[in-house]
Amino acid sequence: METVHFTQRAFRTLLDCFARPGTVGELEREYVVNGLYAETVTVCMSLFDGEVSFQTATECQDINQSIRALTGGQIKPLEQADFIIIPHGTEKEQLLKAVEAAKVGDLIDPQKSATIMIELDGITPAIMAQLSGPGIKKLEMVELAVYKEFIELRTNKNKEFPLGIDCILIERSGRVIALPRTTSMNEVTN
Numbered sequence: 001m002e003t004v005h006f007t008q009r010a011f012r013t014l015l016d017c018f019a020r021p022g023t024v025g026e027l028e029r030e031y032v033v034n035g036l037y038a039e040t041v042t043v044c045m046s047l048f049d050g051e052v053s054f055q056t057a058t059e060c061q062d063i064n065q066s067i068r069a070l071t072g073g074q075i076k077p078l079e080q081a082d083f084i085i086i087p088h089g090t091e092k093e094q095l096l097k098a099v100e101a102a103k104v105g106d107l108i109d110p111q112k113s114a115t116i117m118i119e120l121d122g123i124t125p126a127i128m129a130q131l132s133g134p135g136i137k138k139l140e141m142v143e144l145a146v147y148k149e150f151i152e153l154r155t156n157k158n159k160e161f162p163l164g165i166d167c168i169l170i171e172r173s174g175r176v177i178a179l180p181r182t183t184s185m186n187e188v189t190n
Contacts, residue, residue, distance in 0.1 A: 021133065
């Protein structure tokens with residue numbers, strides 16, 4: 001019963017973050033998979049089941065098998081995966097390739113798109129991003145360790161609403177930020 005409560009708390013945190021983009025949530029640590037933050041495993045356990053497919057950007061078999069054992073999720077190619085996990089330390093080119101490959105759904109079933117889970121590593125220089133859209137009263141400013149090219153690619157993938165990708169950004173500290181496809185994100189320059 002303890003695992004059920006653990007995953008329910010994490011699911012509630014994620015719902016709150018998606019409802020109010022830019023809001024920072026805190027995730028608990030319980031389970032460990034080598035190569036991933038414990039908080040990322042928490043998200044997987046909260047969102048994956050036997051009906052959900054996933055893949056890591058690096059297509060790492062060890063991580064994939066461990067997540068499958070914990071969640072029952074199906075391992076599929078990047079182009080077919082419901083969730084794409086981008087572990088910390090993933091090369092920039094691999095990250096961008098995975099986001100580019102992510103499915104955006106179609107007009108009949110826009111919900112058949114991918115959610116990208118990115119572990120922020122603290123090595124990538126942080127940028128200040130301005131968020132706007134549903135769930136944000138005015139403008140929300142957040143500092144994120146993401147590549148400028150990621151922002152551009154995400155904007156391109158989300159240009160034809162309701163098609164697009166959703167993102168979950170996870171920091172080593174346990175902080176999580178959700179970016180639904182309806183949220184516009186622009187880099188703020190001085």
